[in-house]
Amino acid sequence: MAQFPDIEARVQAQESMSAMLHAHIEKLSQDMTASFKQLAEYQAATERDIDARFDGVDARLDKIETRLDKIDARFISLENRFERRFISLEDKFDSMLQLLTVLTRKIVE
Secondary structure, X not given: OOOOOOHHHHHHHHHHHHHHHHXXXXXXXXXHHHHHHHHHHHHHHHHXXXXXXXXXXXXXXXXXXXXXXXXXXXXXXXXXXXXXXXXXXXXXXHHHHHHHHHHHHXXXX
């Protein structure tokens, strides 16, 4: 018959195995905690970087919007000037037509 180690040796082996497993679990827990901490720091840094980039983009868009507003104002000003000039030309054209009508009547008479 095969001889098994006595109960004391088996309990010691179980205790040793339990202590070793506990140490491995503790090490794994510490490694995971460190990894999560690094991941959280990386995530926070990435978010700060993204926020800074968006702030830069917002500033550029604000500049573009300001420039577009100035261009719109200039365009409206030009439209108003052209409209006034066309009205003035129409008035002059109407006056010339009236004058031509009067002159044509006098010549025909």
